[in-house]
Amino acid sequence: MSSRTAPFSAFEWMIAWRYLRARRAEGGVSVMTWISVIGIALAVFALIATMAVRAGFRAEFVSTLLGANAHVTVYSSGQVDESGRMQRGFTDYAEIAGRIADVPGVIRAAPLIRGQVMATANGVNAGVEVHGTSAADLAGLPSVVDGADDIGDLSRFEEGIAIGSGISRDLNLAVGDRIRLISPDGVKTAFGTSPRVNAYEVVYVFTTGSPEIDRTRVYLPFAEAQSFFNREGRADEIEVMVDDPENVERFEMPLLQAGGPTAMIWSWRDGAGSFLRALTVEDNMMFILMSILVLIAAMNIISGLVMLVKNKGRDIGILRTMGLTEGSILRIFFLCGAVTGIIGTLVGIVLGCAFSIWFTPIFDFVNWAAGGGVWDPEVRPIYHLSAVLHWQDVAAAAGLALTLSFIVTIFPARRAARMNPVEALRYE
Structure with missing residues (x-):
């Protein structure tokens, strides 16, 4: 009968959800779950906000170049x-x-x-x-x-x-x-x-x-x-x-x-090409560095799941003796970690998008609280710093967080699935 059970059936979702809503006696597990959610959310928020500010700087720089300078200059040899x-x-x-x-x-x-x-x-x-x-x-x-x-x-x-x-x-x-x-x-x-x-x-x-x-x-x-x-x-x-x-x-x-x-041409990309290429390299490096934060946050999921598997050893033994396969056990604990990653990612997306949309008043407040001078136009080639939200950046941040969350979840879930029910129940 268990062989005919469809993957991610309703009972697997139900058990996973009950484990995530740990009771007061298992408060350590629920605390680790919340820490994992908050860690993923903050990492995704930081990644989206960073990419939006970088995109805003690039857009302001290009707009400044194109506003008063020729897009193309035609001159004679x-x-x-x-x-x-x-x-x-x-x-x-x-x-x-x-x-x-x-x-x-x-x-x-x-x-x-x-x-x-x-x-x-x-x-x-x-x-x-x-x-x-x-x-x-x-x-x-x-x-x-x-x-x-x-x-x-x-x-x-x-x-x-x-x-x-x-x-x-x-x-x-x-x-x-x-x-x-x-x-x-x-x-x-x-x-x-x-x-x-x-x-x-x-x-x-x-x-x-x-x-x-x-x-x-x-x-x-x-x-x-x-x-x-x-x-x-x-x-x-x-x-x-x-x-x-x-x-x-x-x-x-x-x-x-x-x-x-005798005509020759010089475009704005010829003049600013090296700077734009440097910005592109910096954007890529910034994405990689901020991705490390997402990876660190995702590692918290492993800690929470390892504690969950340890505390639920007796339950795993009982479920196995009732006929649940290793696959069902693996999917139950995989859902525990995946749901944590999904919730954290969604919260991070909301925070990152909100920060990017309201970046200007937030930056003005920070500038006021710091007494001014946070952005010095004499040092940088533009007067104002802004944030531009691109759906590609949001999708990249969400995809990275979900992928890492799913990958790190597999290892403790496999450990739970391979647990011997006899050993789990021996001292119960």
């Missing part, structure tokens, strides 16, 4: 002019920008002048990177024009200059003040090249979300930048935005064809 000098950039930049804008998936193609100069104001100097662009193209940068902390009037951009909030703070500048830009490559005279010094009114102060950009980036009107950097009739490069920057590789060949025979 150069060509020799009539005097035999190598000229870089595009003379037909408007035509090339138009062809690039017609490439499917391209949402913005803007000619750009780029140069590094010294900025000075109020007796303070700072090195800055100048981007020369038109007012219409500048308005196409969401992180520059849509910042909550932006001040000034962007409609007056052609009358002055737009600077980052970090430059404004370092040079003690406000909207309406004047800033001087000094370039060593200025006016060419018979005695050599003299530095060029121009003063501009600050008409707009932007905050992109990247401390590095906000402390180094200024925008000049395109025509003024051409004159300042001696680029009359040319553009240094074409700044391109696409609708799918995560898969920017698929735009490379169409952009090269649209850019012409």
Whole structure:
């Protein structure tokens, strides 16, 4: 009759559940069960929370990169002019920008002048990177024009200059003040090249979300930048935005064809690829390290089951003499450990998801309790830390916890199944 018993029958579940609800006389077993549940729950919670924070950091970093920087930069390898000098950039930049804008998936193609100069104001100097662009193209940068902390009037951009909030703070500048830009490559005279010094009114102060950009980036009107950097009739490069920057590789060949025979490209992944790869390696290592916590928590299940098997030796002997097979005994104690792992995993998932969803207010409270300064944007490339919950991370954490819980449960369950009923009842 026992041979016809289906695995995990109702009576096996009933016996396992009674063993998990240990009576007061067997309080040690129930305490170990609770310790196992809490250990698994905390380990799964820590794993999900860690992966969510790591994903949030990666998302914030990529968003910062894509917000104010070109997804793809199209530039020229150069060509020799009539005097035999190598000229870089595009003379037909408007035509090339138009062809690039017609490439499917391209949402913005803007000619750009780029140069590094010294900025000075109020007796303070700072090195800055100048981007020369038109007012219409500048308005196409969401992180520059849509910042909550932006001040000034962007409609007056052609009358002055737009600077980052970090430059404004370092040079003690406000909207309406004047800033001087000094370039060593200025006016060419018979005695050599003299530095060029121009003063501009600050008409707009932007905050992109990247401390590095906000402390180094200024925008000049395109025509003024051409004159300042001696680029009359040319553009240094074409700044391109696409609708799918995560898969920017698929735009490379169409952009090269649209850019012409001398065109070359540089994508945001080329600039940040090493950092992104480092983040991926750190994510994998973090998952492995946090998995060790799950393994340690799962080992508590073994302790609880070993105590349970020892305390239930008499019951095992009686059940065996009643006709239960080794398989039934194994499944009963396997269920005891598996249910513990399942409950702990479910509790950990709930805690981890709740922590990730409400991470911002929790982090703000911790920052307030610590007196501020928990996250320093001067050290890291983003202003704010966030958490992004991916179902793949939740599934990986749950799968790992359940797998380890089931595996470690097998060993004490097999010990119980192989217990000799005669030896178990000899001294009863």
